[in-house]
Each structure stands twice: as structure tokens, then as C-alpha cells.
Amino acid sequence: MVDTTKNIKVYTTYGTKSAKPVQPKISAKLISKAKRPLLVVSSAVLDEEILKRAVSIAKKTGMQVAATSTSIKGFLNEDVKAKYINIHALATYLGDVDWTGLDGEGHYDLIIVLAHKKYYINQVLSGLKNFTDLTTLSIDRHYLQNASMSFGNLKPEAHLEALDELIENL
């Protein structure tokens, strides 16, 4: 079992409110309980090991994947609900209560982020933290201060292990 709550050193601080460190098992529970979760992935998901796990999460939960950047290429032959969207546009629409989502069926209640550039997704999460009521969960390998909950800073192999544990508990 990986302790994903240990290293939460913040290297570039945003201020007073920091993500609550979260264990894989709790993350799985949060995802399972959500009514309209959205998995937001980026180009780093094209790493074979990460992709395998992202696909597993999407398949096991049936949740929509917002495939930002070039990540859609990883989902073309997978039986998952994945759609390309630019992440800054997505961040904008997530802040709009009238948006009906990527599938037209309504807004989301839990945003899960994986495989992003740390500094980029942290900005997106900063916008969501300050201007929306959305709950955000980072299962990336860096501690993301601006999420509601986040894994801590992890070595690559520990990160994969944590994702496996999360998938097991879905």
C-alpha cells in the first residue's frame, strides 16, 4: 500500500488554502459516490503505463473522459466515453452553471485530474477553487495545492502503484 499523503511540500505556493492529502482508497470511494464525475486527462496520459490505468478508471466507472491536449489519441480504440476539449475552454465551461457537459447531459459534480503539466493544471484548479463550488481531486504524481484533494508528491513507480490501488477499490 502506498501512502499518498506523506510528501505535500509546496514548491510554488498559492496562499492559504491547500488541497487535503488523500489516499487511493478514499479517492476511489469519492469517485464511486459521485453522480457525474469527469476524468480530465492531458498529454502525459499517452505514457503507456498511465494510459492503461486511465482507461481502466474510465471503463470501470463508465465516466466521461475530457481528453485535453493530444490525449484523445490514446482513447481512439478504447471503449470509453472520451472527447477532445482544450483545457482552458473546459475550465471556462466548468464555471458556467448553464453548460450541459461534454455529452449534453448536465454539469459535473467531481472533477478528477490525471497526467497534466503540474504548473498548468494547478492554474486551472486555481480558477475552479476560487470561482466554482466543484470538488476537484488530483490523482497526479505531484501534489496539486489548488485541488480540493490531492495525492502528495510521488515517485513515478509509487504513483502507478497508487493508481492501481485506486482502481482496485472502485
Added chain:
Amino acid sequence: MSKISTGSFSIEELENVQITIGSIVGAIEKKVEDEGEMGPTPKPGISGLRDWDYKLLNRYEPVYTPMCDQCCYCTFGTCDLTGNKEGACGIDMKTHQAREFLLRVITGAAAHAGHGRHLLHHLIETHGADHPIDVGPTNIKAPVTQTVTGIKPETIGDLESVLDYVEEQLTQLLATIHVGQEGAAIDFESKALHGGMLDHVGMEVSDIVQISCLGMPKSDPNAPLAEIGMGTIDSKKPVLLCIGHNVAAVTYIMDYMDEHNLTDKIELAGLCCTAIDMTRYNMDKGGTPTAKIVGSLAKELKYIRSGIPDIIVVDEQCVRCDVLREAQKLSMPVICTNEKIMYGLPNRSNDNVDDIIEDMVSGKEPGALLLDFEKIGELAPRLVMEVAPIRKAKGITALPTDEEFKELTNRCVHCLVCEMACPMNLPISDAMTAAADGDLTPFEILHDKCIACGRCEQECPKDIDILNVIEKASQKVIREEKGLMRAGRGQVSDPEIREEGVNLVLGTTPGIIAMVGCSNYSDGTKDLYDIAKEMLKRSYIVVVSGCTAMDLGMYKNEEGKTLYEEFSGSFLKGNLLNVGSCVSNSHITATTIKVAAIFAQRNVTGNFEEIADYVTNRVGAVGIAWGAYSQKASSIGTGCTRLGVPVILGPHGSKYRRALIGKPYDSDKWSVYDARNGEKIAIPPAPDYLVTTVDNAEEIMPMLAKSCIRPTDNNMGRMIKLTHYIELSKKYLGIMPDDWHTFVRTETDLPLAKREELLKILETEHGWEIDWKKKKILSGPTMKFDVSAQPTNLKRLCKEA
């Protein structure tokens, strides 16, 4: 007053008395007014174009991504604004973010305007206020200035009142940052747009004055090629390195070297935009630049640490704050030539050059502040000739020896702290492991991606000078860093606009891609080359400037040619133009203004709103600031957006705190008036942003094509643009874009080769009605195609109004 004009006058009865009238307040504006050309908003104040801003901000809403949850502007605070809370003064997070963004914009605008003022003072002193403005073949010498201020400058002296206006407005904008001023985010946004517009005026003044006085290329598509890259510098010669953006002082060094036959004996190298302008100096009559370009800001610390420069001359902007500290460690004297950067050095402007040289050669002083250009011109070449033999004999460098390198790579404990501290989380640890095993390739890859900020070194618990390790490992690739950059050509000329304007407005030239800005790239320099090459092959006009113009020249095709050699430099489809340094960015917005003036015969004088409306609806141009890091980049981009040119930033651009993004699903936002009758007409949701960011170079490709779609595209133009959009989406994302159908008005908008296939998709997936016999669309499109429609956002321009 009407009888008084500028010039010199003698008074008949008074012998030897002559009166000279330099300038008359308001005379230029009055002349324009008398000619009946003045538009409605000459020299607009803060609220002068607010209505226009509101129109833009209604369609493209500000999206805030704070860099900090707190406000620490005043002693009421620190206030925690998390969750859009209000601080002690009543400001909420949204409004504070808009204020923060405004502050960045006016900081950038002030940097350019301050640069321009410095140049203008200096060049009026050396050339006289009556020196004519000469920027090449044009009737609109200063398009941005004329559009914003209503002033049509003829001499460099005329530019003084232009800068007076910019400076006054910047002061007013800065005043609004103070606690207890503006309380609405949208009005801070409008102010930011105002600051961005002013920035382009300041930049234009800076560049046209130096083009006019310093012999820089004047709208020259064949401006000479200059050498670029760390590998081009001959380190055996004394190396004089200039860093910054203001070339004024360096021209004296170049003149002295020329007059004393030192040009071949000294290697004159530059970093950042000073380097670009060194290659433009005295090149208007042809020739080959003797100065060489090391590269952009990302090369600054790397090159200093190499120990190759023997002395450093700095001027202003984008110069690292630790230049003196770093140089001092390596016995490199530093000469500060501009009041903006003085590094605590003694002011030696009134001292004897021999004494200053002696103090620096002996090591008594690490450098000097020298504000006398004549003295700088003499001192720098003489100093480098004296210092270089001493330094080279000692072999001074910060880079480790082979043995030290081995020890350093073995010392690493792989704690990953450096990677966490790295702004890009680069994989330093793995590279250390590979290097310890004798494989330098991972470090060679990092060398290009690393922006040499040095944050990793600040954090390393084992005190490893990580940047030095990267650079030591990359010596082989550094030696091969040799490229060519076309020296900045300046403005786009009127004849070029006449030839190309119609293609742009109708869309048959698919668009202008303006690649500008700094070197804070997310994945190294090669992305720029890939983006430019892809779009050039597709016949887009690619315009570049500044750091982007430099880094673009570092790569070659299979035949060993850079893009500058592969593609011509005219303002024609499929051409690559380098307009010049940072301040030359004004020529890009000026080009769109010229399209309105020359192709569409619009009056530009004091008529910003109408021109911006024209550009928004008709000129398919998009800016990319791929590595934008500076406040100047934010003001440049913001100036583009007020004129209706959308801007895409690399992922680091999200740290500017705000984007302007539209909602394509909100159909109310996507309509304009038809100026013929005032009726509302639907327009395509493109561009669907005015400022946004993307993750990587592949994602940007289809977005660029989409961003050039405009309501006035004719069928051929729309077909060409849609073809590129669909092709690029398939090529780089592997998918058909899901919104392509929203840009289709008639079947003739569809790419010819795929027309039938696309009609089928429109019928089956979108429920459009198709007449298959005639292969015509019967119903479905939300927009009509009317070749005569006159789209405008301004009700006042409609006939019924």
C-alpha cells in the same frame, strides 16, 4: 495662431535675430482636422473606447486563474480572497485578478514606452527633431500611432507628443491600481485593453525612430541573414557580450570597432533583442551583419557560465538580476549602460576611460555604470581586448572538469527535489543516473528544454550546480548550435498590402500566423520550428519577432537550410517575415490596420474602434506567444486583442491569471450587424477565444487554422480554411473536429475532395437536409452566405443608424 508654423524665421528690422519654433502644441492634430480626416477618438482616455471593450468582453469573458489567493497591496491586509471573498478594502478575488492583470500589462507597456522615450531623446539629440521618419515605401508611416492618437508623424520630433500621450495614459492607469479605486473587474479589463493598445503605440515609436535613424532595414523582404547560436561564437577571439533590448549604446561600440578596424578582431555577440537590433544596425543598404546572436533569455545564464564572454554590456529589459554576481565569479567585467539596470555599480560616466579600464582589468571594480555613449563606445572594445588574453590564459569557466563532472553526477542522491523545484519538472534525476553511466543524451535533451532559471540549484541539498552539469554534458550539441536568422525587416510596405490584402480578407490566403514572444517554452525550442513549418507549407503567412524569430533560425531541413532560407520574406502567402525585435511587434498590428486602410479604404486616423471592428470581422490573423513569460508579452498580446487579433499562449501563459474565452454553445453571443441595413446576422464561433492557452505544439495546429476563420470569408476562402482545420485536426489529434459543421454556410464551403463524404455526415449526424442530385444543402446551416454582407459590431456604422 493659425498663421504660425514650425521652422526658422528672421525678423527684418532686427539684424542677426532668428526665431525658431520647434513645435506648436496641437499643430499636427489641427492639420489633420483641417484636412477633415480625424476620426471620433483621437488620443482616447481611459473610458474613450470602453464601449468597444465591453463588446469584446461580452463575447469573450474573462476567465481568472489566480497565481495567489491573497492580496498584500496595503496595510489592511494580508487579505485572504480564496473563493472570491472580499478583502478589507472591499475588493473581491475576481476584481483583484483583473487588477493584477492590468498591472502586468502597464508594466510591459511602460518598459516599451520607457525604451522608446530613451531612444527618442537620444536620437533627437544626435539627429535633430526634424530628422524625417523613413520606414520604407508607405503613406502611413506610423499606422498604430495614427489610428490611436490621430497624429500623422513626419519627423522624429513629432513622436514626442505621441509618447507624451502614452506616458500620461500609463500614469492614469497606474493610479487605478491604488487601493480604493476601481471596483469592477470588467472595468479593470477595459483598462488592461487600453494599456495593451498604448503598448503598441510605444513600441511603434521605439522601432520607427531606430529604423529611421540607425540605418535599419526599411520594409526589406531580403534583409540580410545573421548568424545565431552558441556554436557560432569564435571563443578564441575576445568576446564582447551585449544583453538587453535597447541598442543605442551598442551602436557606439560597433562604430568604434569599425573605425578602429576591430570588427574582425573582436567577437561581438548579443543576447535577446539587443542582439536582433545589432544585426539590423546599418543594414538598410545591404551587407552582412558582423554581430552574432547567442540566443534568447534562456541562454543568458548558460552562456555566462560557459566563461566564453570576456566582458558583458547590459542595457535594459530581460537581463537577469544576477548577471553581475555570476560574471564577477568568472572575472568578467560588467558595464551598465542604462539607468534601468545599475547593479549598485559606481557611476563612472565622468571618469577617464583609461582609469575605468585599469580598475576593471586589475579587478579593483567588478564593473561600472557608464551613461556616456561615446565613452562606452571606446571603453568596451578596449576593455575586452585587454581582459580577454588574461581570462583565456586562465581558462576561466564555471563548467566542471571531466573529473568534477563525474563526481557531481555520482553525488546526486535522487531525492527529486530539483525536479519539484524546476518550473517544468524536468527529469533531472534520470539524466544524472544516465550521465553517471556515461550516457549524456538525456542531459543533451534537457539542455534545450531547460530555460536556465537555476531554481534547481537553489534547492539541491547536495549543492550540485545542476545547470553547470547540464551544460558540461551538452558541449557537443552546443558546438553544433549554428543557425541563421533574417535580420528584422521592419514594417510591411503599402505595395505588399495592395497585393495581398484582398486574399486575406476573402480568405484565399488562409491567414496570418504571428509568432511572437519570449523563450519560456514548455518543451524546448523545436516546437516553434514545427509550428512555423507546418503553417508555411499550408501557405499561411508567418510573421515572427523577438526571441521567437531567433529560436526559429536554429533548425535546418534535410538540405541544411533554415526556414529563413527555405521561405521568402515578403508579405505574401507562404512567406516567413521577421519584423524585428520586441518593439517591432507593433508592425504586426500595424499590418492589420494597413489592410483596413489600403485594401478597404477605411479612414484610420483617430478611428480605433472602427478599425478594430474591421480587423475583428475580416482579417484572419492569430498570434502565438509560445514562450511568453514577461509583462511585456502580456501587454503585446493585450494590444492585439483590443484590435481583434486573438492570441494563443503556451501552457505557462496560464500564469498571466486571465484568459478571454467565448462560449460557442451560447448562440446569443455570435452575431453581428449587417452594415447595409442594421439587421443582425449570425457569425461562426471562431475564433472562440481572444486569449487562451494550449498544452503542446500538436494541440495548437488545428486551433490555428480555426482561429483564422472570419465572417467575411468567401466560399473559396472558407473551403481552404476548413480544409486545413480538418486536416490538421486529423493529423495531430487523430480526430475529425466536432465543430467543423458550425462553419459551413453552403456546400461550396466544404473541402472539394471530401464534399460528398462531409455532406453525408451533415445529413446523418447533424440532420441537415441534402439534395443529393444537385449535391446541395437545403437546410441546416445557422448562417447564411451573402457575399455582399458587411459585418460589424458597431450599430453606428449601419446605414439605418
